[in-house]
Each structure stands twice: as C-alpha cells, then as structure tokens.
Amino acid sequence: MPGNMFTPEAVKEALEIFKTQIPLAIWETFYVTVLSTAFAIILGLPLGVLLVVGEKGGVLPLPKGAMHALNVIINLLRSIPFLILMIMVFPLTRVIVGTTVGTVASIVPLVIAAFPFVARLVESSLREVNPNIIEAAQSMGASPLKIICKVMIPESIPSLISNATIAITTILGYSAMSGIIGGGGLGKIAINYGYYRYKFLVMLIAVILLIIMVQVFQSIGTKAAVKSDKRLK
Amino acid sequence: MIQLIDLNKTFKTADGNVEALKDINLTIEDGDIFGIIGMSGAGKSTLVRCINMLERPSSGKVIVGSDDMAALSPAELRRKRRSITMIFQQFNLLMQRNCLKNVCFPMELEGIPKKEARRKAAELLELVGLPDKALSYPAQLSGGQQQRIAIARALATNPEVLLCDEATSALDPNTTHSILELIKDINKKLGITVVVITHQMSVVEDICKNVAILDEGRVVESGKVADIFGNPRSDAAKRLVFPDGEETILPPGEGETRLKILFNGSATADKPLIASMAATQGVMAKILGASTRSFNEQAFGEMLISVPDDQAQTALGYLRSEKGIIVEEVKNDAR
Numbered sequence: 001m002p003g004n005m006f007t008p009e010a011v012k013e014a015l016e017i018f019k020t021q022i023p024l025a026i027w028e029t030f031y032v033t034v035l036s037t038a039f040a041i042i043l044g045l046p047l048g049v050l051l052v053v054g055e056k057g058g059v060l061p062l063p064k065g066a067m068h069a070l071n072v073i074i075n076l077l078r079s080i081p082f083l084i085l086m087i088m089v090f091p092l093t094r095v096i097v098g099t100t101v102g103t104v105a106s107i108v109p110l111v112i113a114a115f116p117f118v119a120r121l122v123e124s125s126l127r128e129v130n131p132n133i134i135e136a137a138q139s140m141g142a143s144p145l146k147i148i149c150k151v152m153i154p155e156s157i158p159s160l161i162s163n164a165t166i167a168i169t170t171i172l173g174y175s176a177m178s179g180i181i182g183g184g185g186l187g188k189i190a191i192n193y194g195y196y197r198y199k200f201l202v203m204l205i206a207v208i209l210l211i212i213m214v215q216v217f218q219s220i221g222t223k224a225a226v227k228s229d230k231r232l233k
Numbered sequence: 234m235i236q237l238i239d240l241n242k243t244f245k246t247a248d249g250n251v252e253a254l255k256d257i258n259l260t261i262e263d264g265d266i267f268g269i270i271g272m273s274g275a276g277k278s279t280l281v282r283c284i285n286m287l288e289r290p291s292s293g294k295v296i297v298g299s300d301d302m303a304a305l306s307p308a309e310l311r312r313k314r315r316s317i318t319m320i321f322q323q324f325n326l327l328m329q330r331n332c333l334k335n336v337c338f339p340m341e342l343e344g345i346p347k348k349e350a351r352r353k354a355a356e357l358l359e360l361v362g363l364p365d366k367a368l369s370y371p372a373q374l375s376g377g378q379q380q381r382i383a384i385a386r387a388l389a390t391n392p393e394v395l396l397c398d399e400a401t402s403a404l405d406p407n408t409t410h411s412i413l414e415l416i417k418d419i420n421k422k423l424g425i426t427v428v429v430i431t432h433q434m435s436v437v438e439d440i441c442k443n444v445a446i447l448d449e450g451r452v453v454e455s456g457k458v459a460d461i462f463g464n465p466r467s468d469a470a471k472r473l474v475f476p477d478g479e480e481t482i483l484p485p486g487e488g489e490t491r492l493k494i495l496f497n498g499s500a501t502a503d504k505p506l507i508a509s510m511a512a513t514q515g516v517m518a519k520i521l522g523a524s525t526r527s528f529n530e531q532a533f534g535e536m537l538i539s540v541p542d543d544q545a546q547t548a549l550g551y552l553r554s555e556k557g558i559i560v561e562e563v564k565n566d567a568r
Contacts, residue, residue: 133326135287135325136325138314139287139314139319140338140342140390141310141311141312141313141315143342150338150342155327155328157329229329230329230330230371231328231372
C-alpha cells in the first residue's frame with residue numbers, strides 16, 4: 001500500500017465518502033446478505049433434508065437415480081467459481097429481476113451460489129441427529145414427514161443455527177465480490193475506490209466495516225446456537 | 234397375545250448373508266412379563282424389532298393381537314405401533330424438548346389436543362414418580378430419571394404391549410432395581426404385556442414370569458423362569474446360569490465317580506445334605522463345584538461331587554431318596 005494513504009487530502013476525501021456513501025453501502029450489504037441467505041435457506045433446507053432422508057436406509061428413501069441427480073447438481077453448482085457463476089446466470093437474473101446490474105440483481109447469483117452450500121450444511125447438521133432417537137420416533141408410529149418436522153429439524157436446531165451463521169458470513173464475503181458486476185454495498189466501494197481509483201484509505205475503511213459485520217453476525221449466531229441447545233446444562 | 238411363527242431374519246452384508254434369527258417360534262400371552270435373554274449378538278434386538286416391524290422379518294409371521302404385522306399398510310402399521318411402544322437402553326428422549334413435551338410427543342403424533350395431552354402427560358409423570366421434572370430437559374436428569382420419562386412417554390398412547398430393549402443395561406444396580414419395580418408395577422396396574430430383552434440374568438429373575446433363551450439366532454429353551462433357570466439344559470442356558478462355567482474344575486481323579494446333583498425347587502437347600510450322607514452312609518464326598526440360586530424361596534442349581542468308585546452306588550441310592558433332587562452320574566469322557 002502506498003505511503004501517501006494518510007495525507008490530509010486523502011483523509012478528508014475518505015471522510016467525505018464515509019459520510020455520504022458508506023451508510024447506504026452498509027445497508028445494501030446488510031440486506032443483500034440477509035435476503036440472499038434467506039432465499040438460500042428456503043431452497044437449501046428442503047434439499048439438505050432430502051439428501052439425508054432420501055438415501056438408502058433413510059426415513060423416506062428415494063429412487064437411487066433421483067438421489068444421484070440431486071448430488072450431481074449440488075456438486076456441479078458448488079464447483080463453479082462465484083465470479084464466473086455471476087456472469088453465467090445473467091440470463092436468469094434478467095428474467096427474474098429485469099436487469100443484470102445493480103444491488104437487487106446481485107441477489108440472484110448469490111442465491112444460486114449459496115443454496116447448494118446451504119443444502120450441504122443442512123445435510124451435515126441433520127446427520128448429527130442420533131439415529132436411535134429417529135428409531136424411537138418410528139417405534140411410536142411417526143410418519144416420515146413428522147419425523148423430519150418434529151424430530152430431525154428440532155433436534156438439530158443448535159447445529160443448524162451454527163451452520164446458518166457460517167452461511168451468512170460466507171454470503172457476506174460473496175456479496176462484496178458482486179461489486180464487480182455492479183452489485184452495491186461495501187464491496188462496490190472497496191473495488192471502485194481502492195482498485196480503480198487507488199484510494200486505499202477508502203478501501204481500508206470498507207474492509208474494516210466488512211470485518212465488523214462478519215464479527216457481529218458470527219457472535220450473534222454463536223450465542224443463539226448455545227442458547228438454543230438444551231443438551232448443555 | 235404375541236405370536237412369532239417360523240420367524241427368520243437374514244441380513245445381507247458385504248461378507249455374505251448373516252442369519253440373525255432362525256426359525257423362531259414363540260407365544261407371549263397377554264399380561265405376561267416375558268424375558269428374552271441371550272449374549273450379545275444372539276439376535277435379541279433384532280427379534281424385538283421384528284415385533285413392531287422396525288425390522289422386517291425375511292420370512293415367517295408376527296401376529297400381535299389379531300393383526301398380522303407384515304400385512305399392515307404403512308399407515309395401519311403406524312397406528313398399530315401406538316399400541317406397541319418401546320423403551321431403549323439409551324432412553325432416546327428428544328434432547329431439545331423438556332420432559333413434559335417428551336411425554337406429549339406420541340400424543341402429538343396421534344393428534345390429541347394439546348391441552349388434553351398435557352394433562353395426561355402430567356398424570357404419567359406422576360405415575361413414574363417425577364412430577365417435578367416436567368419442565369426439566371433430559372440432559373439435566375440422571376439415567377434412571379431419563380428412563381422413567383421414557384416409560385411415561387411409552388405409556389402415553391395406552392399401549393397393550395411394552396417392549397423393553399436392554400432398558401436397564403445402562404443403569405447401576407440400584408436404579409435397575411427401581412426401574413424394574415416400576416415396570417412390574419405398570420404390568421400389574423395396567424395389565425400391559427411386557428417383553429424384556431436383556432443379557433442380565435438378574436433382570437429376568439427379578440421380573441419375568443416366562444423366558445426364552447436366544448443363542449445364535451435360535452430359541453434354545455423357553456418356558457417358566459423357574460423351570461428354565463432351575464434346570465438349564467442347553468449350553469446357552471448353562472452359560473447364563475453359571476457364567477463362570479460349571480465345568481471348569483479339577484480334572485477327574487483315578488477311581489472316582491462324579492455325581493451331578495440338581496436341586497429343582499427342593500427345600501433340601503436348608504439341610505446339610507453332604508454331611509448327612511457322610512454321617513449316615515459313610516460316604517466321603519468331595520465337593521467339586523456348586524452353584525445355586527433361589528427363585529420364589531426355592532433352591533435351584535446344581536452341585537458336582539466326587540465319591541470313591543466303590544461308594545458310588547450307596548451315594549446314588551441315598552441321594553435319590555431325597556426329595557426334589559435329581560442325581561446323575563457324570564462320565565469322565567463326557568467332559
């Protein structure tokens with residue numbers, strides 16, 4: 001980083017940007033992250049459940065072919081680098097949002113990138129549920145749907161909250177990347193000022209704010225997970 | 234009544250087929266406390282899971298009440314399972330629900346209104362002696378308390394049959410005893426048929442009326458507890474009754490005859506049998522091994538003695554004249 005980062009002019013300019021653009025950028029980053037995470041969970045949770053209950057010996061075994069296809073699709077989406085995925089989903093983004101640039105438009109690639117990841121996280125959470133408890137529920141005459149809704153998901157809530165926290169912090173990181181294709185938020189500020197215009201102090205501020213946001217999400221998530229867990233005395 | 238008819242269960246594994254159950258035929262009467270005992274790997278857990286179809290038998294029939302379990306549709310089976318409930322070695326409570334809600338769980342599945350379910354759950358917690366733990370979570374309870382909650386949960390749907398899968402194996406002896414007393418009590422008060430799976434002799438002795446001994450997937454003996462344990466015939470039964478091995482004794486000496494004395498509910502346990510044989514008959518017997526147990530205040534068990542060859546007939550004659558004793562000569566080469 002250049003040594004002239006903290007010259008009086010640079011500081012003054014950075015403060016000006018901080019006042020005029022940063023509040024909106026924080027808000028944009030926040031709502032893009034939260035909305036993307038919410039949509040990713042809406043899509044990823046059922047898929048994660050299917051990954052666990054649908055396998056052989058699961059609560060609701062599905063045809064082998066269907067399970068195979070599901071796994072392939074999830075792995076495929078997870079292996080595309082996010083930067084390239086953003087560009088690849090342009091047509092879909094245009095259909096859904098009407099445009100491919102802008103803050104709202106960046107939600108589409110974020111969701112596409114995140115839901116397979118969320119599905120895998122949900123899968124790992126649900127696998128932690130003691131199979132004996134599931135067997136006990138079966139012995140009481142619980143249907144597969146009741147086992148999913150009343151046993152598997154409630155029993156893994158602490159782990160699901162922990163994993164949702166991982167998801168939201170990861171998506172926060174991705175959302176900064178979407179600044180490259182015109183997505184708004186702190187990522188855009190960092191790229192536009194830091195990368196294109198060499199205003200490193202502004203970039204530094206944006207990065208610090210991103211770090212703080214990750215910290216906040218993480219500590220809220222960790223606290224919620226611990227608090228929800230009734231196994232801890 | 235529970236009937237198991239020609240039941241077989243084979244598991245397909247990578248190393249070939251494993252026959253977990255072979256030609257099981259058992260009848261368990263209503264209101265009975267029926268023990269199924271065997272060593273680990275004998276197939277006990279598979280057998281009990283065949284009763285409620287958690288495991289599908291490979292062949293044979295399971296009839297509970299008037300229903301052929303294998304012929305029920307999935308929905309019918311789920312309904313039937315509410316009348317055949319189960320408790321487990323590891324209790325298997327829902328860890329994220331408090332005790333009251335754990336007991337409510339099977340009633341939720343049944344669609345019983347919440348208020349009514351809570352009222353009944355509170356009653357059941359009273360029955361198992363833990364009314365003050367309604368709002369505690371399972372992790373806050375001891376093993377014995379958790380099993381009590383599990384029992385309350387198992388009773389929530391007014392079952393006809395209670396299956397206990399190693400229900401006391403994770404508990405200490407005192408807690409085991411109190412849980413068994415509770416099960417006995419429930420059997421008496423509510424008339425529920427209880428099937429007890431265990432590897433512990435003491436459990437069967439404590440509460441069972443009838444017992445089946447399972448060994449390598451087969452029922453090797455079954456009948457009244459006193460009959461089976463008093464005179465174990467199969468090797469598996471002997472191993473259970475005499476865990477240290479009745480035959481691990483001195484090698485046979487020259488010029489000696491060995492006699493096996495079976496106490497089969499005799500009152501002779503009080504009498505100095507060997508001493509009086511020496512005093513009245515002049516037979517000098519060596520005691521090689523003895524193991525006796527008492528059920529319902531009668532002595533069961535066996536003793537192995539050795540007498541000089543020339544006194545063998547005298548000894549046999551004397552012992553056979555005693556009541557409740559069976560004597561047989563043990564051939565050295567048979568051991």
